Amino acid sequence: MFTPLNKYPFPTAPTIINWECFEDLLDASPLSVKNTIQGNPGHLVDHLNRWRESGEEQLVRWWRIDAGVSGIESVVKIHESIRSTCLISPDARFLLRADTIFSEVPSGTPGGQGDPLYYPSFTPDLIDCPCHSAPRVVNAKRMYRHVEAETVVKSLLVNMGIPNIAYLELRVAGSAFMCEQCDDLKIRMWDEMVDHYRHESKSWSGVLIRRPEFEVKHPIKFFNPHNVLRNLRQNLLVRRMEEFPVDLDPRMFCVLCRNYRRSRVFSGEEHVLGHIESMHGVKNGIQGLHYASYSKLVRFDSWGKKWKRRWDKHHNIVGEVP
Structure with missing residues (x-):
């Protein structure tokens, strides 16, 4: 769980006792410290606010x-409102925006920048859960x-x-996000979804390193569907689920992937x-040529030759694969 934002980040005792309002309390009794704080709580609050603000700045x-910019986008919404x-x-x-993301190492570092870090749930010197710890120095x-x-999230x-x-x-929504480019209907948390797109974007190497089951005259093209910078149809990339999806649509599989021994099964014609x-x-895919019903998946080796002839004949007429 997140600690309320008015309580975190919060300085540790070694930091507080160095503030001028506590200089005379280093050797004081606990009762004297308590009475001093209760006597002028606003003074302490002012110091706390300045401490946080300096870290945020x-x-x-x-x-x-x-980023090489002078300004920032300071609008942030919760439940589509700026009221809170x-x-x-x-x-x-x-800093509270979902696309304001930090790392402990700079961009271009060999091995990457590691896990994304979001304010205020990080400090550089924490060992355990950052939501239940307090940094001695902000942004040491x-x-x-x-x-x-940031590129993926934006x-x-x-x-x-x-x-x-x-x-x-997004964090408190829990497991409520489904990748629209995958066929597994897996529900993920937001951080998992960001990691999913980061991984798929980096690991994609195409499938043409595999030999097709049936060689075709007109080659099949492959693109990375998780490349967020190349979204041909402006398809929805991630769906925020209000409830767990019920798979009622007829299942379809991609024949083009299956020819390269990749089993890609989808729920419904729109999805495939x-x-x-x-x-x-390929725009306006054709059933039997680009996709087929799930019942035909296991029998592809028996009708693949016929599909191959149809594929080449189709492109002999309409031209090369676009």
Whole structure:
């Protein structure tokens, strides 16, 4: 669970006792400390606010340096509203956005930038869960803009129509997100979905390293459907689920993938047509040529030769595969 934002980040005792309002309390009794704080709580709150604000300003400064910009997008929404965020500082609003992401290492580091880090749920010196720990010094270590994760997240959020959403809202939604480019209907948490797209974007190497089961005269094209920068149909990339999906549509499989020994099964004609355009660049896929009903999947070796002749004949007429 997240600690309320008005309580975290919070300085540790070694930090607080160095503040001027506590200089005379280093050797005082616990009762004296308690009475001093209760006697003027506003003084402590002012110090806490300045402490947080200085850390937020530093983070934003680092982000702007990495991005090479002078301004920031300070709109952040929760439940599609700014009502709960409009009173906090522009820096804090920017840091709470789902597409404001940090790393402990700079972009271009061999091995990548590691896991995405989101404010306020990180500090550089934490060992255990950051939500239940407190840093002694805000931003004691230089933080960097996580370019790769930011690119993926920005594209997903714009595609979903929620570009200004707070990370906190996505995090607390739990397992509520389904990848529209996959055929497994797996429900993921938001962080898992971001990792899924990052992994698929990096690991894609095509399937042409495999020999097709049936050699065709006109080659089949393959594209990475998880490449967020290449979304041919502007298909929905991620669906936010209100309830667990019920698979009632007839199951279809992609014949083009099956010829390369990849079993890609989809629920419904619309889903498989989206896959065919995203992965193979084919608009208006034809049943029997680009896809077929699931019942034919296991018998592909028996009718594949007939499919191959139909594929080549089709492209002899209409021309090369686009």
